[in-house]
Amino acid sequence: MVKAQKNPKRHKSEHSDDSRKPSTSGGEGDRGRGENDAAAGGKRSGGGGSIGQQTSGIRNKQKRSELYNKLKHQKEKTKTKERRKRQKETARAEELGLEPAPKPVQYTLENTREADDTMVDPTDEEVMADENDDEFAAHFANARPPKVLITTSYKPSKIMYTFLSEMLELLPCAEYYKRNGFPLKKIVKFAANRGYTDLMVFNEDRKQINGLLLVHLPDGPTAHFRLSNLKLGRDIKGHGRSTNHKPELILNHFDTRLGHRLGRMLASLFPQDPQFRGRRVVTFHNQRDFIFLRHHRYIFEEKETRDQAAKDPAKAKKKAVIARLQELGPRFTLKLLSLQKGTFDSRNGEFEWLPKKENKTSRRRFFL
Amino acid sequence: MGEGGKRKARHEDVPEPPSHCILTADELGLLKVTEIPSGNKWEEAAAKQRWGHPDKQQGITRLQVHSPEWDPDSILVAAARGGGRVTLHVPARAVAEGASVSRAVGAVEVGSFRAAPPAITSGRSDTSSLELRGLRVVVGGEGSYKLRLVTCTVGGHVAVHGYDQQEEGGRPVRQGDGGGGQDDDDDENGATCGGGGEGGASGVVRTWEEEQQRAAAAAAGGFFGRGRWREVVRMQTLSNVQDMDVSSSGRHVAVGGDGHQLRVWDLTAAASASSSAAPEPIFAGKGGKPSRSGLHDLAHVTAVSYVPGRDDQLVLVGTAKHKLWLYDMRAGRKPQSEVVWGEGRITVLLPQPDGSRVWAGNGRGQVEALDMRQAPSRVSMGHALKGSAGSIRSLSLHPSQPLIASVSLDRHLRVHSTTNRQLLTKVYLKQALTGVAWLPTPQKPNVARGKEEIDEHEDEDGGRRADDRTNGGVEAENGEGEVAGNRSERQPVAPRSEEKKKKKKKKKAWKAESEKGRE
Numbered sequence: 001m002v003k004a005q006k007n008p009k010r011h012k013s014e015h016s017d018d019s020r021k022p023s024t025s026g027g028e029g030d031r032g033r034g035e036n037d038a039a040a041g042g043k044r045s046g047g048g049g050s051i052g053q054q055t056s057g058i059r060n061k062q063k064r065s066e067l068y069n070k071l072k073h074q075k076e077k078t079k080t081k082e083r084r085k086r087q088k089e090t091a092r093a094e095e096l097g098l099e100p101a102p103k104p105v106q107y108t109l110e111n112t113r114e115a116d117d118t119m120v121d122p123t124d125e126e127v128m129a130d131e132n133d134d135e136f137a138a139h140f141a142n143a144r145p146p147k148v149l150i151t152t153s154y155k156p157s158k159i160m161y162t163f164l165s166e167m168l169e170l171l172p173c174a175e176y177y178k179r180n181g182f183p184l185k186k187i188v189k190f191a192a193n194r195g196y197t198d199l200m201v202f203n204e205d206r207k208q209i210n211g212l213l214l215v216h217l218p219d220g221p222t223a224h225f226r227l228s229n230l231k232l233g234r235d236i237k238g239h240g241r242s243t244n245h246k247p248e249l250i251l252n253h254f255d256t257r258l259g260h261r262l263g264r265m266l267a268s269l270f271p272q273d274p275q276f277r278g279r280r281v282v283t284f285h286n287q288r289d290f291i292f293l294r295h296h297r298y299i300f301e302e303k304e305t306r307d308q309a310a311k312d313p314a315k316a317k318k319k320a321v322i323a324r325l326q327e328l329g330p331r332f333t334l335k336l337l338s339l340q341k342g343t344f345d346s347r348n349g350e351f352e353w354l355p356k357k358e359n360k361t362s363r364r365r366f367f368l
Numbered sequence: 369m370g371e372g373g374k375r376k377a378r379h380e381d382v383p384e385p386p387s388h389c390i391l392t393a394d395e396l397g398l399l400k401v402t403e404i405p406s407g408n409k410w411e412e413a414a415a416k417q418r419w420g421h422p423d424k425q426q427g428i429t430r431l432q433v434h435s436p437e438w439d440p441d442s443i444l445v446a447a448a449r450g451g452g453r454v455t456l457h458v459p460a461r462a463v464a465e466g467a468s469v470s471r472a473v474g475a476v477e478v479g480s481f482r483a484a485p486p487a488i489t490s491g492r493s494d495t496s497s498l499e500l501r502g503l504r505v506v507v508g509g510e511g512s513y514k515l516r517l518v519t520c521t522v523g524g525h526v527a528v529h530g531y532d533q534q535e536e537g538g539r540p541v542r543q544g545d546g547g548g549g550q551d552d553d554d555d556e557n558g559a560t561c562g563g564g565g566e567g568g569a570s571g572v573v574r575t576w577e578e579e580q581q582r583a584a585a586a587a588a589g590g591f592f593g594r595g596r597w598r599e600v601v602r603m604q605t606l607s608n609v610q611d612m613d614v615s616s617s618g619r620h621v622a623v624g625g626d627g628h629q630l631r632v633w634d635l636t637a638a639a640s641a642s643s644s645a646a647p648e649p650i651f652a653g654k655g656g657k658p659s660r661s662g663l664h665d666l667a668h669v670t671a672v673s674y675v676p677g678r679d680d681q682l683v684l685v686g687t688a689k690h691k692l693w694l695y696d697m698r699a700g701r702k703p704q705s706e707v708v709w710g711e712g713r714i715t716v717l718l719p720q721p722d723g724s725r726v727w728a729g730n731g732r733g734q735v736e737a738l739d740m741r742q743a744p745s746r747v748s749m750g751h752a753l754k755g756s757a758g759s760i761r762s763l764s765l766h767p768s769q770p771l772i773a774s775v776s777l778d779r780h781l782r783v784h785s786t787t788n789r790q791l792l793t794k795v796y797l798k799q800a801l802t803g804v805a806w807l808p809t810p811q812k813p814n815v816a817r818g819k820e821e822i823d824e825h826e827d828e829d830g831g832r833r834a835d836d837r838t839n840g841g842v843e844a845e846n847g848e849g850e851v852a853g854n855r856s857e858r859q860p861v862a863p864r865s866e867e868k869k870k871k872k873k874k875k876k877a878w879k880a881e882s883e884k885g886r887e
Contacts, residue, residue, distance in 0.1 A: 129396055129423070350713070354733060354758070
């Protein structure tokens, strides 16, 4: 090929010029090197990283895209070939009545999560002893019913009001008070005096609701969250209206000690005795340190499924009980920014958990 | 937990003693011993023992360990608990006859006292002011008591309790982890026989162990096992105290709190003064300079520390507004130098014994050292130790090695090297930790042949100071002479000593086998 001949000659002469110029397209030295590497890498079947990483050294867009498409095509071919092979083997195994080869494990971010030594063992005596006497024990012992005070940052806008109206529907024991310029420490004191168990402060910035401060009273921990991906109930297609029934609560994947504590904190916003007739459920789902809030109404139904592949018409219809969901109020995502021991004292308090750069050692490390 | 005496070790190789032992205290009143296996295997650090039962009322707020010669046989652990009580423990050793297991397997509570002011009879008892905020061990000094504990409650009540070892307190030495041991009463738990008195125990074997352990404890914790703690001095200082420190001589006590700047009192004056007159502080500090906008910080002192070596002069104070003030008591009431450091209140101040650096920890998990070599003219922060995600509750320096242990609210114990700031180990200890201290490591027990050595050494040293590195009676003089040197010798570093150890092991193995053969 002409290209292959060109490169070794040009490589040395262009090298000195290249090193002085800023990066421009048409650097032939780079191209030569990049292409060689990329070609070798392609043969090594992705040994050099993803296809994008392998080809990104090539400055010339046309050459780069040619190589990229070539490698992509190669990759897809090998993939389909292997998949066909696998399918054939499983079909053959089924015909013969043998067990098919086990499916290879899919590695996701969740199952390659870095092992955390603070994972809570439900039978751990020390953890149970600690939780028997922590700030939320009174709530879980049904001795202290929840009473939530909701307020906002200074000067809320209309978006905040519509959101708050939905939050008041979501939380059965919540009341709203205007902020009126009171400093937070005073609000904490007032609320504690009037017997509230929790204080929620929603923060708004430029018409975007972006923060939640959750303070457990009288001297419980303070959690500061970042609120994102907010969607109001009225903007969800096919939404329903909430009722006054006390909802059920689902808390998913609060595994570590910190997660456990946070889960208890979120659970103490809701009453302990749900009314199942209302079929209302609030879900806090933790995944990768993001907590997703969803609010649904569910209904159990019997449904007939037709098994088309089955040869026996009598067995074709199967009855199964499924749960259908209708989304009610708002949905949003929370991310924990800090957990402070004691009530709100942003600078001078003691923190139980703060995200630190030196702790974020890998993409697979999560704290909740 | 009490299985040490049961298992007479007949195995050939004796477990190596750990290279480091760290004691931690937490909010549930548990004392945990974390051991780093011999050879400085930091990756395998794990909590090996747990003393006490989880009980939030007994949560420990301050922890002090007193081991005068860094000897594993004489350790006194003082823990300040909720409600204003201080409990004292001695790690128990199950030393049976010729047994090889001399590891501490539990702790014996050798005493406790109430460090709070006597309860004023009123209907409402506000116990929050009884919590202890300062606990310090003072050795020597004037007076008849050679060992004193100075405590300070939130309400500002400073009390000094001296240890009187002559008096037989008449309190039975009880097992701290056997259950109970929460009251000062002597009537319960006087039973030595009568099986399952400790709750959940199983019959005869347990009591035999109990007796053994109790005897051992009385023998081992001998100095601290008998005797009583008596209150020597009592003084009322400020309200809402956050931290307290005592000068090395035990004469002065420095106190600071929420709404109060630093105040220093003279304890001996208070002792001699009449109880009606409130003693005047000998030094009352003022706040630092105002900020650029002219605002003064509200007085909120959260950490106090004397600078060792210059005890009657320099006091370092950390405030809630992330400032460190260095007071020179002879030069003036205002701080001589001020360092603004980090964000968050300063929670711990720990000076190095030579006075060259003071380690400071804050509520955001940062730990840095304040360089004091040119104090008070120039002070600077540096040497940050990274990794803690929660507020630092306590720091502890190893007496001889460049190691610092830190304990924080994120439930982890961390050990850093002070020379290269590296994190050596991180151990998850399940509860919010409040206190940490280094313990002298138990020495390698000498089986059979070693028993004779022990007897010899005991005659000569009066204690098991000479460890197995010395060879029989020949080098006993060595062990006697080197008191300070002994500390560094304990670390298994020198190859010569390792060879000796191997030789010893072989000999022991041979001996044990021959014994087995005989049996």
